[in-house]
Amino acid sequence: MNLLFITGSARADSITTRLCYIAASVMPSSSLTVIRPHELNIQHCTGCGSCAVSGKCVIDDDMHLVYQAVGESDVIVIATPIYFSGPSSIIKQIIDRFQCVWSSDNMKGKKRTAALIAAGGQRSPVFSNTISIAKAFAATVGAGWAGELKVSNTDGMTDIPDEMVTEACSFGSKIVSKHFERT
Numbered sequence: 146m147n148l149l150f151i152t153g154s155a156r157a158d159s160i161t162t163r164l165c166y167i168a169a170s171v172m173p174s175s176s177l178t179v180i181r182p183h184e185l186n187i188q189h190c191t192g193c194g195s196c197a198v199s200g201k202c203v204i205d206d207d208m209h210l211v212y213q214a215v216g217e218s219d220v221i222v223i224a225t226p227i228y229f230s231g232p233s234s235i236i237k238q239i240i241d242r243f244q245c246v247w248s249s250d251n252m253k254g255k256k257r258t259a260a261l262i263a264a265g266g267q268r269s270p271v272f273s274n275t276i277s278i279a280k281a282f283a284a285t286v287g288a289g290w291a292g293e294l295k296v297s298n299t300d301g302m303t304d305i306p307d308e309m310v311t312e313a314c315s316f317g318s319k320i321v322s323k324h325f326e327r328t
Contacts, residue, residue: 148178149217167305168316216252219328224261257289261275292319
């Protein structure tokens with residue numbers, strides 16, 4: 146099983162990124178890829194509409210690495226901190242660039258599974274907007290939805306509490322189960 150985690154945090158040791166590694170630790174894989182878009186040269190979608198005709202994005206940047214990784218993956222986990230009741234601009238930028246995939250349906254042949262890890266800093270963050278966006282991404286790449294891990298009250302957190310570790314491990318196992326149900 147090829148696992149792909151795309152983490153939308155700009156910090157390498159963020160709670161969001163660490164939750165990815167915890168969830169991945171219980172998932173069997175032949176390959177684990179973690180993409181940190183913040184470290185890549187990825188431009189914003191310009192809305193030029195060229196992809197509606199060609200099925201390919203005309204922007205020449207590192208996004209081809211993301212398209213390739215998604216295309217090769219069996220399980221895709223989008224991970225993002227919650228900012229202003231939505232995903233980080235980093236993860237939204239990646240998702241917006243999948244307009245060319247939406248236009249072409251060129252990733253729909255493989256059975257994939259997608260999920261979301263969302264970390265909200267406040268006690269009661271709004272996750273619904275981010276879940277909706279992540280589900281739209283999953284549909285775009287032809288992936289079944291495995292669910293979401295929502296953690297809150299992470300502002301100022303330096304260590305991940307044991308109960309959150311347990312929850313992330315359970316979530317990783319749930320994603321695997323959902324994937325095998327689909328295949």
